[in-house]
Amino acid sequence: MIGATLRKISAAFLLVSIVAVFLTLYFMANDLSTLRVLARIDDMMVDSDGVHFNLELNFTYNGLRPLINFKAVLLLNNESFSSRALDLNKGTTIFVIPCKLGLSYIGRNVTASVGFSTSYANLIPIHVSLPAKSYIPIEVIAPASAVSSIDFNSSHAEVSCMIIALANIKLSGVAKLTSNGIEVAKTNIPPLKRESTQLLKWYVRFEDLEKLDAIEFYLDTPTGYIKIYEWRLKGG
C-alpha cells in the first residue's frame, strides 16, 4: 500500500515536472517576445586611458510576469559590461551601462551584442544574448561645414572647414590634408568639449589644391598618433 502510494506520487512528480517545463518555456517565450530594446550612447569622453561612454538601453516589456533581477549585458569585442540588476515590470525601464574601450576603436563600428540575464517567475534563471550587430559607431568628431578654400597669397590658398566634437576629447590631435595618402598640409586640433565646434585651417600651394582627396584626423595618444576619422573629399 505504502509502496504503491509512493510510486504514484513519484509518477505524478515526473509528469507534472515535464508538463511544467513545456508550459514554462511557452509562457517565458511569450513574455520575452514582448521585450524590445533601444540603445543610445551618452556622455562619451576620450582621454589617454581610452573612450568612456554610457550605453543607455531602453527596455520596453509587456509580459505577464515581472523579470526579476534583470541585468543588461553588453558584449563588445569579447569584453563584457553589465548594468546593475533591477526588476523589470510592465513598461519602459532604462538601464545605463558604463563602458570603456581602447582608443584604437575610435572611428570604427564596434561589434556589439546586447544580452540580459534574469530570473523568470523568480525561479528559473535565464540568460539571453541577442545576435551581434555593428550598431555602435565610436565617432568622436564629425564635419560641421563644407570644406572651402580662398586665395591666401600669390602661391597659397587657405583651406578651411569646421568640425564638431561628439565627445569630450581631452587629447589634442592633428588634421592632415592628404593626396593619395600623402600628407600635403597639417594643422593642430586642441582638446575639445562635447558639441563644441572648431575651425581648422591649412595653407596649401595652388598646384596641390586640386589633388587633395581627404582630410585625416589623428589623436595624439601616449602610444602615438591614432587615426580617428577620415573625410573623403572626392566622391569616395
Add this chain to the structure above:
Amino acid sequence: MVRLNWHRIRRISKRIVLGVFSGLFNYVLYFIIPDYIYKFLRFMISSAYPEVAGVIGLPAIRPTVELSALAIFLILSCLSSLLSGSWFGYLIAVTSSSVFMFYAISLMNFGRISVEYQGVGVTVEFSVLIVVWFTSFILDVLGRAFDLIEREAKFIPTL
C-alpha cells in the same frame, strides 16, 4: 533443475513483453523528451524573436532513434522486468533507473539547457526540475522497496 512448462514460458514471455514496453516508455521519457525540450526551446526562440527566424513551426515529435541507447534501455528494462518481485531484481531496477536518470540529466546538461538559434543564445537553468526529477526517483526507489517488503519478497526471483 528448472522445468520450462507452458505456464512458465507464458509468464516469462509476458515479463519480456512488459520489459520491452517499459524500455520503450523509458526511452521516450528519458531520451526523446529531453531531446524535444531542446527543439521546443529553439522553436520558442524563433517565435520570441521572429526577426531572426526563417520559417516558424512547432517541431514535429520525430523520435530520434539511437540504436545503441535504445538497446541499453531495452536490455535493462527487460532484465528489470524478468527479475522483478525479488530483491536482486530490485537492485537491477534501481541501477537501471539510475542509469536512465543520469542519462536524461546529462542530456539536459545537468539542468543548464543552452540553445543557440540564428545568433540568439538562450540558457535556461532548470535546476528546480532536476531536484524534482531526483525526488521522483527517490520516491520511486522507496516505493519499490516498500512493495517488496509488503510482499515479503525473496532475494532470488522465481519465474
